Amino acid sequence: MTMTNIDELLNLRGKVAVVTGGAAGIGLATARTLAKYGAKVAIIDIHKEQEAAADIAAAGGEVSGFRCDVTNAAQCEAAVHAIKQQYGRIDILFNNAGVIRRKSVVELEEREWDLVVDVSLKGAYLLSKYAIPIMAEGGGGSIVNTGSGWGLKGGDQAAAYCAAKAGIVNLTKAMAIDHGRPGIRVNCVCPGDTDTELLRDEARQLQLEEQAFLHSSADRPLARLGTPQDIANAVLFLASDMSLWVSGSVLVVDGGGLA
Numbered sequence: 001m002t003m004t005n006i007d008e009l010l011n012l013r014g015k016v017a018v019v020t021g022g023a024a025g026i027g028l029a030t031a032r033t034l035a036k037y038g039a040k041v042a043i044i045d046i047h048k049e050q051e052a053a054a055d056i057a058a059a060g061g062e063v064s065g066f067r068c069d070v071t072n073a074a075q076c077e078a079a080v081h082a083i084k085q086q087y088g089r090i091d092i093l094f095n096n097a098g099v100i101r102r103k104s105v106v107e108l109e110e111r112e113w114d115l116v117v118d119v120s121l122k123g124a125y126l127l128s129k130y131a132i133p134i135m136a137e138g139g140g141g142s143i144v145n146t147g148s149g150w151g152l153k154g155g156d157q158a159a160a161y162c163a164a165k166a167g168i169v170n171l172t173k174a175m176a177i178d179h180g181r182p183g184i185r186v187n188c189v190c191p192g193d194t195d196t197e198l199l200r201d202e203a204r205q206l207q208l209e210e211q212a213f214l215h216s217s218a219d220r221p222l223a224r225l226g227t228p229q230d231i232a233n234a235v236l237f238l239a240s241d242m243s244l245w246v247s248g249s250v251l252v253v254d255g256g257g258l259a
Contacts, residue, residue: 013038021097023052025196029228035061070123080130095124102205116160140183147190176248185247192254193217194226221256
């Protein structure tokens with residue numbers, strides 16, 4: 001039996017990847033990583049998408065930015081159409097855009113609930129809705145949705161976020177069932193606390209001292225916070241041919257926190 005070269009399995013040359021929430025944090029690290037491994041990358045965000053694309057392009061990647069509110073169906077359809085027009089195909093979709101509000105259901109305003117659920121859950125639905133037919137035309141692809149450890153267990157003062165991420169976990173499974181026949185794999189990566197501006201904003205929302213909050217967030221078996229690159233590496237695995245027989249799965253990347 002001939003062993004396949006790992007470099008060949010990770011090679012994304014000729015593939016087009018779409019990354020939502022791609023201008024910062026996990027999204028930006030993933031966009032950089034996918035570009036490094038040869039993908040043409042379309043960054044979707046509501047701000048700084050052009051700056052992020054230019055930064056990655058300066059390092060040699062083929063990247064473009066597309067401004068899009070993932071909660072808006074018309075904007076999502078237009079963005080996907082523009083990406084298809086520019087690159088001719090879509091092979092990878094990383095549904096990563098998300099926000100958090102650290103409040104219980106009693107404290108949450110309805111607009112805050114809608115924002116959190118719409119960005120994380122509706123956004124994944126909308127981008128997938130318009131990208132999947134293009135993926136199917138091209139012979140298949142890989143969709144990776146960003147869940148959370150709190151999509152698998154409860155968390156305090158994060159009701160809307162926990163609900164949205166739990167929805168992402170089961171949406172992933174439903175999509176994997178519905179779209180496997182045309183060769184589309186759908187998986188979910190569930191990060192633990194990762195050192196991003198989003199995590200630091202949680203400290204501000206909870207009115208906690210930032211460094212103390214980050215220190216407490218690192219209290220897990222591997223004794224550190226995750227980095228955006230930790231998550232990007234997991235997405236690379238799920239997006240690449242390293243995981244050709246993986247679909248409908250939930251990959252927890254949290255330093256042992258859930259354990």
